Amino acid sequence: MESRWRRFLRRVDDYGNDETRDPFTHSSAYHRNFQGYAEWRTPRKSGRGYTIQRLYIADYYKYSESDNIWRMKKFAYTLMFLMMATVSLASDSLPTATNQIPVIDILQMLSLITMIWVLYRLIMQVSSPRRMTIGEHESASEGLKRATFACSWLLLAVAVVTPVGTLIVFRSLETYDLLAIGLKLVGAALSFEMYFAEKARKTDRVPNPVSAPVGANEIW
Secondary structure (H helix, E strand, C coil): CCCHHHHHHHHHHHHHHHCCCCCCCCCCCHHHCCCCCEEEECCCCCCCEEEEEEEECCCEEECCCCCCHHHHHHHHHHHHHHHHHHHHHHHHHEEEEEEEECHHHHHHHHHHHHHHHHHHHHHHHHCCCCCCCCHHHHHHHHHHHHHHHHHHHHHHHHHHHHHHHHHHHHCCCCCCHHHHHHHHHHHHHHHHHHHHHHHHCCCEEEECCCCCCCCEEEEE
């Protein structure tokens, strides 16, 4: 009797060997990631199925700055993120009464999620090469701007809602409340600085001499 695992592998193999299926039908996420590539299929040595080969053919993106400035920006972004995360987490750890207010708790949770998003995009930015493909530029630059923009406004929202909610519920602001608000404002300022710094950077288009092979499918 055929096991479920073997049946699954057989179906995968049959799917790969189906000559009537369009091999270049992909999801929108796939097209975003491989935009600017040409792809074609190559038969396997075994004679069963094929593998998809890819070649980047579009122009590259390159920041309009010297190599030293390019490296310094990576270091500066990393430092700003570490400072932002430190002051934000320090603010959340203070013994304030605001943790009893649901709206503030939700905003703090959302700001933490966006900080994780910023961290992911920062890793993409720091690990990006000097010449970036369309997908690398989208992930490293545009993605970082979106993440820091969202994080900035959420941290600012926490800093604004905290005193209002505390005064409404508890009728007063304690020293720790003021300190937490100040730390959130510092975190928001650092996140905004990352956003505007990346937004101000200019990029050049570097021509790519490579062309698509005959019969290859171009992804745009």
